[in-house]
Amino acid sequence: MGTVVLTMKASVIEMFLVLLVTGIHSNKEMTKKIKRLKFNVPQINCDVKAGKIINPEFIVKCPAGCQDPKYHVYGTDVYASYSSVCGAAVHSGVLDNSGGKILVRKVAGQSGYKGSYSNGVQSLSLPRWRESFIVSESKPQKGVTYPSALTYSSSKSPAAKAGETTKAYERPSVPGTTSQPVTLTQVLAVTTAEASHTTLPKPSPSAASTTSSARPQPVGHRSREMDLWSTPTYTSSQNRPGANPGVQRQDSSGAAFQKPVGADVSLDCKVDLSFLIDGSSSIGKRRFRIQKQFLADIAQALDIGPAGPLMGVVQYGDNPATHFNLRTHTNSRDLKTAIEKITQRGGLANAGRAISFVTKNFFSKANGNRGGSPNVAVVLVDGWPTDKVEEASRLARESGINIFFITIEGAVENEKQYVLEPNFVNKAVCRTNGFYSFHVQSWFGLHKTLQPLVKRVCDTERLACSKTCLNSADIGFVIDGSSSVGTGNFRTVLQFVANLSREFEISDTDTRVGAVQYTYEQRLEFGFDKYSSKADVLNAIKRVGYWSGGTSTGAAISYALEQLFQKSKPNKRKLMILITDGRSYDDVRIPALAAHLKGVITYAVGVAWAAQEELEVIATHPARDHSFFADDFDNLYQYVPRIIRNICTEFNSQPRN
Numbered sequence: 001m002g003t004v005v006l007t008m009k010a011s012v013i014e015m016f017l018v019l020l021v022t023g024i025h026s027n028k029e030m031t032k033k034i035k036r037l038k039f040n041v042p043q044i045n046c047d048v049k050a051g052k053i054i055n056p057e058f059i060v061k062c063p064a065g066c067q068d069p070k071y072h073v074y075g076t077d078v079y080a081s082y083s084s085v086c087g088a089a090v091h092s093g094v095l096d097n098s099g100g101k102i103l104v105r106k107v108a109g110q111s112g113y114k115g116s117y118s119n120g121v122q123s124l125s126l127p128r129w130r131e132s133f134i135v136s137e138s139k140p141q142k143g144v145t146y147p148s149a150l151t152y153s154s155s156k157s158p159a160a161k162a163g164e165t166t167k168a169y170e171r172p173s174v175p176g177t178t179s180q181p182v183t184l185t186q187v188l189a190v191t192t193a194e195a196s197h198t199t200l201p202k203p204s205p206s207a208a209s210t211t212s213s214a215r216p217q218p219v220g221h222r223s224r225e226m227d228l229w230s231t232p233t234y235t236s237s238q239n240r241p242g243a244n245p246g247v248q249r250q251d252s253s254g255a256a257f258q259k260p261v262g263a264d265v266s267l268d269c270k271v272d273l274s275f276l277i278d279g280s281s282s283i284g285k286r287r288f289r290i291q292k293q294f295l296a297d298i299a300q301a302l303d304i305g306p307a308g309p310l311m312g313v314v315q316y317g318d319n320p321a322t323h324f325n326l327r328t329h330t331n332s333r334d335l336k337t338a339i340e341k342i343t344q345r346g347g348l349a350n351a352g353r354a355i356s357f358v359t360k361n362f363f364s365k366a367n368g369n370r371g372g373s374p375n376v377a378v379v380l381v382d383g384w385p386t387d388k389v390e391e392a393s394r395l396a397r398e399s400g401i402n403i404f405f406i407t408i409e410g411a412v413e414n415e416k417q418y419v420l421e422p423n424f425v426n427k428a429v430c431r432t433n434g435f436y437s438f439h440v441q442s443w444f445g446l447h448k449t450l451q452p453l454v455k456r457v458c459d460t461e462r463l464a465c466s467k468t469c470l471n472s473a474d475i476g477f478v479i480d481g482s483s484s485v486g487t488g489n490f491r492t493v494l495q496f497v498a499n500l501s502r503e504f505e506i507s508d509t510d511t512r513v514g515a516v517q518y519t520y521e522q523r524l525e526f527g528f529d530k531y532s533s534k535a536d537v538l539n540a541i542k543r544v545g546y547w548s549g550g551t552s553t554g555a556a557i558s559y560a561l562e563q564l565f566q567k568s569k570p571n572k573r574k575l576m577i578l579i580t581d582g583r584s585y586d587d588v589r590i591p592a593l594a595a596h597l598k599g600v601i602t603y604a605v606g607v608a609w610a611a612q613e614e615l616e617v618i619a620t621h622p623a624r625d626h627s628f629f630a631d632d633f634d635n636l637y638q639y640v641p642r643i644i645r646n647i648c649t650e651f652n653s654q655p656r657n
Contacts, residue, residue, distance in 0.1 A: 040148040041101055041138075044085060046071045050133045051081035051268060054151040056106045059138050062086035067097040073123040075113030080129035081106070082268070089135045091121035101138035106131060112532075115508070125508030125532065130307045269302060269309050269458035272326055272369055274362050276379040277342075279315040280349035283382040287408075287443050288344045291380060294446050299335040301454050306330050309458070310368060313339065316354035317347030322361070326368030351385035355392040355428070359399050374466040376457050378404040379428070384411055388421045393428035398652050402430045402465040404457070406438045406449060430465035469651035471505040473573040474512050474528050476564040476600075478556050480580040481517040481547035484609065489633040490546040493579055493607075496636040498541045500577065503644050506534040512572070513537045514564045518556035519549025520585070524563050553584035557591035557602075557618070565600055574600040575647065578618060581633075583611040592618045601650070602626065603643060607633055625650070 041059055046066035066086035074080040079088040089095040089102045097120065110132050115125040140146060275298070277291055295313065302309045310326040323342055329335040358377050363369045377396065384407070393403050405425045411418070421427065429436035435456060438449045460466070477497050481490065497515070504511040512532075515525040525544050531537045560576060568574050576595060595602050604618040604627045612629060619626035625646050628639050 042148065042150050044150070046084060046086045048085055049082055049268070050079070050085050050088075050104065050106070051131060052152050053085075053104075054153050055147050057104065057144065057146070058150060059101060059103050059140065059146045060085065060150070061101050062089055062095060062099045064097060064099040066090050066095070066099065067120045069122065073121055074115070074126040074129070075110070075132070076116040076118070076123055078107065078110060078113070078132050078134055079123075080110070080113050080126050081131040081133055082126070082129060083123075083133075085133070085135070087121060088123075088133070091116075091118050091123050092135050093119050094135050094137055103136045103138045103140075104133055105136070106133050108132060112508075269454075269460075270307070270370075270373045271309050271457055271460065271463075272363060272373045272375050273302075273309055273311045273457060274314060274326075274358055274375075274377045275311065276314050276316055276320070276351065276354045276358060276377060278349055278351075278380050278382045279317045279345035279347070280382065280386070281317070281346045282349070283344070285344065287382060290443050290446060292339055292342055294380075294450070296336045296339045297447065297450055298454065299332045299339065301450060302332070302458075304330065304332045304335050310370070310373075311335060312362065312367070313342065314354060314358055314362065315342065315345050316350055316357075317345040318350060319347075320350075320354035320357040321345065322367075325362065326370075328368075348386040349382065349384075350387045351379055351381055352387040352389040352392040355379065355389060355396050355403070359392070359396040359401060363399075363401065374402060374460050374463045375400055376402045376404065376463065378406065378453070378457070381405065381407045383407070383409055383415075384419045384421075385424060386420065389424050390421065390427040394652075397430055397465045398468065398648070400466055400468045400471070402436070402457075402463045403428055404436045404438075404453070405429050406440065406446075406453070408440045408443055408446060410439060430463075435462060468505075469648035470503065471510040472571075472651075473504070473575050473647075474514070474565070474568040475501070475504065475575045475577065476528075476560050477513070477515040478560050478576060478578040479515060479517045479525075479544070480551060480553070480556075480578075480582070481549065482519050482551040482582065483548045484551070485546075485581050487546050489581070489607075492633045492636060494541055494544055496579070496605075496640070497577075498538050499637060499640045500643060501537055501541065502534065503640070504534075506532075506537055508532040512569075515541065515544065516556060516560045516564060517544060517547055518552065518559070519547050520552050520555075521549065522552075522556050522559035522563075523547065527564060528567060528569075550585055551580065551582050552586045553578070553580055553614070553618070554586040554588040554591045557588065557595055561591070561595055561598060561600065565595075565598065573651065574598070576600050576602045577605065577643070578602065579605045579607070579636075580610050581607045582609045583614060588614055588618055596620060603646075604628070605630070605636070605639065605643075607631075607636065 041061050043061040043063070046063060046068065047070075062085070066084065067090050068087075071084035071087035073083045073087040073091050075083065075088075077092065079091075085102075085104060086095070086099070090097060094102050109130040113124075113126040113129065113132075115123045117123075275295055277295065279288065283291070299311060302311065304311055310330065312325040312328065313323045314320050315323060324335075324338055329338055355377065361367070362377075363375045365371070369375065396403055405428055407425060416422075425437050425439075426432045438453065440446050440449060456462070477500075479493060479497065485493065501513050504513070506513060508529075512528040514528045514530070517523050517525055526540050531540055557576075557578070565574050565576070592602065602618055602620045604615040606612065606615045606627070606629045608631065610629065612627075615627040615629065616623040628643065630636050630639060
């Protein structure tokens with residue numbers, strides 16, 4: 001009987017243990033299922049760049065079709081954060097063009113990124129970038145929690161496009177204000193009207209209707225209304241019509257006002273920016289204060305910093321003067337404080353003189369110019385300048401400076417007689433397509449240009465004047481290595497090639513250089529993608545060995561078109577510089593015509609026994625600008641400045657539209 005009882009007890013205990021273990025196992029399975037249910041993989045579009053996403057590590061789902069070349073990718077294996085996330089995933093082979101899930105991890109910026117063709121995607125090279133990322137299969141790492149909603153830095157959240165819920169975050173508090181959590185969607189809903197700032201002078205009903213007769217002015221100067229504007233003070237955003245109570249900041253007087261739209265754009269906005277402000281006597285103290293407030297709001301919106309935009313200010317009157325350059329203030333707070341201390345200079349409004357000053361002095365390395373960042377100059381003009389701006393602006397554009405103009409309160413009919421240079425804006429700006437100019441009817445409306453101006457100066461792909469005659473070409477040298485040249489003269493020709501190359505800004509993203517040597521046969525010495533620095537190109541030219549043989553110039557042109565220029569980038573000007581010392585054994589007419597039809601601008605340089613009529617056939621029309629003849633190899637060096645000048649003159653004569 002005792003044995004039976006013990007056996008029954010043992011069975012009960014055994015059953016209990018089985019149930020316990022089964023329950024634990026079930027609980028684990030249920031926990032796993034709950035975890036799986038909790039983690040929702042965010043979906044993004046093909047055009048989303050890694051730099052837009054703040055999260056350091058995340059899993060996302062890419063759609064189909066990201067192999068399209070319009071989604072730019074920079075680098076190989078390790079990608080610059082300026083790249084399309086999903087495009088990089090296809091390039092790396094983690095995804096194909098049908099899309100899917102990937103794991104993305106941010107890593108440090110690289111000193112250079114090498115482009116390559118892989119899995120149907122051509123990635124591009126980039127000299128340097130501040131942040132990188134790598135892509136792998138979407139296998140979660142143990143102990144790592146991945147976000148189910150991404151946090152974006154941009155003012156236009158790609159999450160909204162992909163249907164993702166935006167993540168709430170807290171804006172850093174400002175002393176004296178209460179920080180409230182807001183969603184990114186709420187911040188994006190702020191309109192331009194809400195972004196108007198309380199320190200901007202507002203007209204009182206009486207002042208708005210009060211005008212005075214035109215003040216006596218020197219000929220060519222501007223007549224203006226009296227400064228009879230009142231300035232209401234708002235103590236909080238609730239007191240101001242149209243204010244969004246969720247987002248506040250304060251000016252120096254303690255009045256709360258709206259954060260400008262377009263803020264926090266520094267991740268995608270690395271520009272070197274100069275503001276040329278009007279300090280002439282006719283602007284008046286109130287307008288000058290509005291102008292300063294506008295600058296302060298720009299500084300806040302751009303989020304100034306070494307990794308993003310840098311900003312300096314030049315004031316002009318009779319003469320220009322720099323208040324601070326690009327390296328003086330490297331954060332928005334210090335910059336705004338410095339702007340508040342600017343005092344008006346007075347005098348005339350010599351904007352042309354100011355533009356010349358900026359071209360010669362402002363964008364230098366000593367003043368903080370970073371070289372790889374676009375140079376932008378924004379000129380504010382009250383009415384019209386008292387000097388001419390056309391020639392000064394042309395030189396600025398040719399130096400790679402993107403000129404923007406903001407004109408406020410232009411000349412009325414009876415004032416137009418004083419305008420020294422009619423249509424001065426179109427004569428000055430980088431392009432005449434409307435992208436580079438703003439006209440504001442009243443100083444009250446200046447703040448409305450803030451958001452579009454910030455977007456435009458940060459749209460580096462449209463800053464056309466960043467491209468100059470020296471940084472935007474693929475240059476192919478076609479070098480005669482025939483027996484008649486001789487070893488000594490061949491070294492002189494190579495020195496001539498090196499002297500020309502030295503004049504250009506050479507890198508993967510600027511001007512690239514390649515070379516072909518020919519006799520009866522042809523040889524590719526190096527292609528456009530072989531060397532990415534000026535030093536490497538000059539060393540490669542020095543190493544070219546003399547071949548010796550006949551002279552088949554026509555075949556050499558055809559070879560260069562196929563082996564060099566067929567691999568030229570679409571956005572590059574194609575320049576062929578051919579150097580020969582004799583008449584060709586074959587016909588040059590058909591190959592030269594093929595080069596012209598393919599958009600290759602051909603310069604023909606003849607020495608000694610070269611045939612002048614053949615040089616003119618090879619050269620692009622007009623031949624007088626594209627063909628050159630030296631009677632001796634030792635005189636080749638004299639043609640370097642002339643060829644460079646002609647290349648730049650032709651580039652700068654392109655229509656500005």
